Amino acid sequence: MRLSRKATLVMTPDPGSTGAGDDAADVVRPNSLGREGLRRIKRNPLAVVGGSVILFFILVALFAPLLAPFNPRDISWFDQIRPTRIPGPSTAHWFGLDAAGRDELSRIIYGARASLVIGVLSLLIGAFIGAMIGLLAGAFGGWVDSLVMRITDIMLSVPGLLLALSIAAVIGQSQTSIIVAVAVPNIPLFARLLRGSMLGERQKDYVASAESVGVRRRSLVMRHVFPNSLAPMLVQASLALSTAIIDASALSFLGLGSADPGVAEWGRMLTDTTRYLRVAPHLAIFPGVAIMITALGFNLFGEAVREALDPKLRR
Amino acid sequence: MLTVRDLKVHFPITKGVFFDRVVGAVRAVDGVDLTIPDGATLGLVGESGCGKSTVGKAILRLVPLTSGTVRFDDVELSALHGEALRTARRKVQMIFQDPYASLDPRQNVESILAEPIRTHALRKGAAIDTRVVELLDSVGLPRTAAGRYPHEFSGGQRQRIGIARALAAEPSLIIADEPVSALDVSIQAQVVNLLADLQEQLDLTYLFISHDLAIVRHIADDVAVMYLGGIVETTSAELLYTRPLHPYTLALLSAVPIPDPIVEDTRRRTVLEGDLPSPANPPSGCRFHTRCVYVRDRCVTERPELREVEPGHMAACHFAEEIAVSISPRPAVDQRP
Numbered sequence: 309m310r311l312s313r314k315a316t317l318v319m320t321p322d323p324g325s326t327g328a329g330d331d332a333a334d335v336v337r338p339n340s341l342g343r344e345g346l347r348r349i350k351r352n353p354l355a356v357v358g359g360s361v362i363l364f365f366i367l368v369a370l371f372a373p374l375l376a377p378f379n380p381r382d383i384s385w386f387d388q389i390r391p392t393r394i395p396g397p398s399t400a401h402w403f404g405l406d407a408a409g410r411d412e413l414s415r416i417i418y419g420a421r422a423s424l425v426i427g428v429l430s431l432l433i434g435a436f437i438g439a440m441i442g443l444l445a446g447a448f449g450g451w452v453d454s455l456v457m458r459i460t461d462i463m464l465s466v467p468g469l470l471l472a473l474s475i476a477a478v479i480g481q482s483q484t485s486i487i488v489a490v491a492v493p494n495i496p497l498f499a500r501l502l503r504g505s506m507l508g509e510r511q512k513d514y515v516a517s518a519e520s521v522g523v524r525r526r527s528l529v530m531r532h533v534f535p536n537s538l539a540p541m542l543v544q545a546s547l548a549l550s551t552a553i554i555d556a557s558a559l560s561f562l563g564l565g566s567a568d569p570g571v572a573e574w575g576r577m578l579t580d581t582t583r584y585l586r587v588a589p590h591l592a593i594f595p596g597v598a599i600m601i602t603a604l605g606f607n608l609f610g611e612a613v614r615e616a617l618d619p620k621l622r623r
Numbered sequence: 624m625l626t627v628r629d630l631k632v633h634f635p636i637t638k639g640v641f642f643d644r645v646v647g648a649v650r651a652v653d654g655v656d657l658t659i660p661d662g663a664t665l666g667l668v669g670e671s672g673c674g675k676s677t678v679g680k681a682i683l684r685l686v687p688l689t690s691g692t693v694r695f696d697d698v699e700l701s702a703l704h705g706e707a708l709r710t711a712r713r714k715v716q717m718i719f720q721d722p723y724a725s726l727d728p729r730q731n732v733e734s735i736l737a738e739p740i741r742t743h744a745l746r747k748g749a750a751i752d753t754r755v756v757e758l759l760d761s762v763g764l765p766r767t768a769a770g771r772y773p774h775e776f777s778g779g780q781r782q783r784i785g786i787a788r789a790l791a792a793e794p795s796l797i798i799a800d801e802p803v804s805a806l807d808v809s810i811q812a813q814v815v816n817l818l819a820d821l822q823e824q825l826d827l828t829y830l831f832i833s834h835d836l837a838i839v840r841h842i843a844d845d846v847a848v849m850y851l852g853g854i855v856e857t858t859s860a861e862l863l864y865t866r867p868l869h870p871y872t873l874a875l876l877s878a879v880p881i882p883d884p885i886v887e888d889t890r891r892r893t894v895l896e897g898d899l900p901s902p903a904n905p906p907s908g909c910r911f912h913t914r915c916v917y918v919r920d921r922c923v924t925e926r927p928e929l930r931e932v933e934p935g936h937m938a939a940c941h942f943a944e945e946i947a948v949s950i951s952p953r954p955a956v957d958q959r960p
Contacts (some may be wrong), residue, residue: 419805513725517785520683521739521792522712 348616354590355612361605368422378415381570385409392405394588404590407580412591417597418572423602426483427553430490435545437491445499446537457503460496468493472555476564483534483566490555494548501544505537539617545608550603557599574599625796625828627657630691632674634683636903649903651677653852656929657692657830660795661844664822666843666860668836668875672899675832676767677718679798683715684708688748695796713743714788714890720801722781726773733769739792757786758856761824762817779810786817796828804835815842830922835863836879840864848872851910852902854929868938868947880926907939917942926927
């Protein structure tokens with residue numbers, strides 16, 4: 309009798325089935341709204357492209373030790389490096405060597421791991437804390453709402469990268485500092501988003517009807533308002549992933565990542581090459597393209613999620 | 624018995640960047656008295672924006688009351704807060720206008736119907752499932768509907784789910800806020816008749832809010848006509864439709880089409896000029912004087928009280944007696960099939 313709760317977590321109301329004339333007929337169109345959203349995503353070519361890129365990226369990150377031809381820290385080919393010549397792509401090293409004589413392809417493959425971990429963790433942390441704050445404001449309203457929203461306004465008034473830089477400067481050079489630095493500017497975005505959509509949902513009749521039935525306030529918010537306010541969060545999260553990956557690369561490009569020079573991270577790899585740009589342009593191209601393709605994949609997929617969940621764009 | 628006395632609901636209009644400053648109020652409901660005896664149906668009619676829905680919501684305390692009292696049986700709803708209010712609400716339930724907005728899209732029918740039962744601990748364990756099936760039966764929905772979600776149903780079916788939810792709390796009074804106006808005409812009759820059957824079976828009292836005069840005549844025992852936050856006329860359904868005393872009621876009735884081309888072409892019509900004035904800045908004196916065809920000087924300065932013009936017939940017009948004399952008995956308004 310019950311359908312799975314999970315399957316319906318991303319539903320939005322479907323204005324399509326307004327067939328009031330078929331009242332005598334039993335029950336119409338037994339497809340769930342979540343499945344409808346999934347179907348829309350599958351049908352969208354952008355989503356298929358974006359999804360494939362993301363899947364490829366995740367597989368590369370997961371199976372890096374199997375895929376990489378060499379150890380990314382191995383400097384065995386150091387003797388081939390000259391001030392005026394860093395070997396480019398060859399059959400032995402498809403992406404060439406880097407300035408320290410390491411295999412560039414292996415480093416790109418391992419770099420996917422760092423980007424995935426940093427991107428996903430920072431987004432999850434930012435979205436989670438943001439959602440908690442937004443929930444607080446949306447659930448209580450009144451002065452709690454005003455206070456929380458003024459604080460997020462202050463956070464929003466500081467440019468994201470500047471905020472991230474200051475945070476990284478305080479915490480010091482490490483992978484954790486990048487994660488925190490990327491996560492924090494996300495907090496006010498998610499807080500505002502959830503609060504706004506909760507305020508919108510609260511005005512709807514089904515909330516008034518639950519209230520008139522005598523539902524307690526906590527269950528009113530947690531059972532009715534909150535689950536119905538999550539769709540915009542989901543869209544924002546899938547779009548913010550690409551920004552998180554770019555921001556993380558930017559921060560490590562600026563030298564805020566791990567102090568260990570052996571760590572393979574795309575942004576860091578770009579920094580290392582700036583000095584050799586003329587001698588070895590491949591060292592800038594490969595990590596740059598890797599960042600671009602991954603970010604593009606998440607962006608395309610995020611757009612598709614937004615289109616699938618936006619009732620105004622339903623065809 | 625529901626008694627509403629001098630109910631006022633004013634929504635503040637605020638201005639200001641940092642601190643809200645109250646600069647005025649929308650007088651959505653401005654001094655309404657209603658009485659509904661047990662088992663009866665009161666129809667509350669009026670055009671959109673006149674505050675009739677707000678009256679319904681105010682009775683359930685879904686909007687804050689500015690002043691006035693709402694008493695149901697021995698409980699003064701308007702004096703309750705918190706847990707006491709939550710428990711007291713069980714006796715008074717509401718059916719909402721828009722069946723597409725009034726059901727949580729993420730809850731299946733079973734959990735929509737079980738919620739009032741659980742929250743008031745009316746049944747326990749397996750008895751809840753039995754009760755859900757019973758409720759579905761009583762509104763004529765198949766038992767298989769329990770596992771489905773609101774979007775899988777048509778408008779009429781959804782409205783019946785809304786009715787079943789209201790019944791789940793085992794109320795004595797049901798406030799039906801335009802329960803059929805969002806539905807197809809062909810479905811309206813089904814739902815209205817279902818409401819009438821349920822009233823008989825369960826001994827319910829109804830406050831039936833609507834702008835559809837024909838449907839109100841069909842279901843209501845008494846009718847109250849509302850204009851700009853106040854009641855302008857109230858009497859039995861029979862008297863109101865045959866012998867209206869307030870100029871506003873006259874105008875409303877003359878807008879109801881009559882399915883007889885000869886009567887329709889020859890009858891005298893009172894056409895209302897202009898729009899409903901803003902309840903934030905209501906006209907002086909009689910609220911209706913800006914649109915009334917019988918307007919005189921007195922109407923501009925003095926607000927008429929709702930008074931008993933004839934036995935069992937209240938109207939808020941200074942000249943109700945003259946109107947009673949000048950208007951011949953009107954042709955009956957048709958009932959919808």
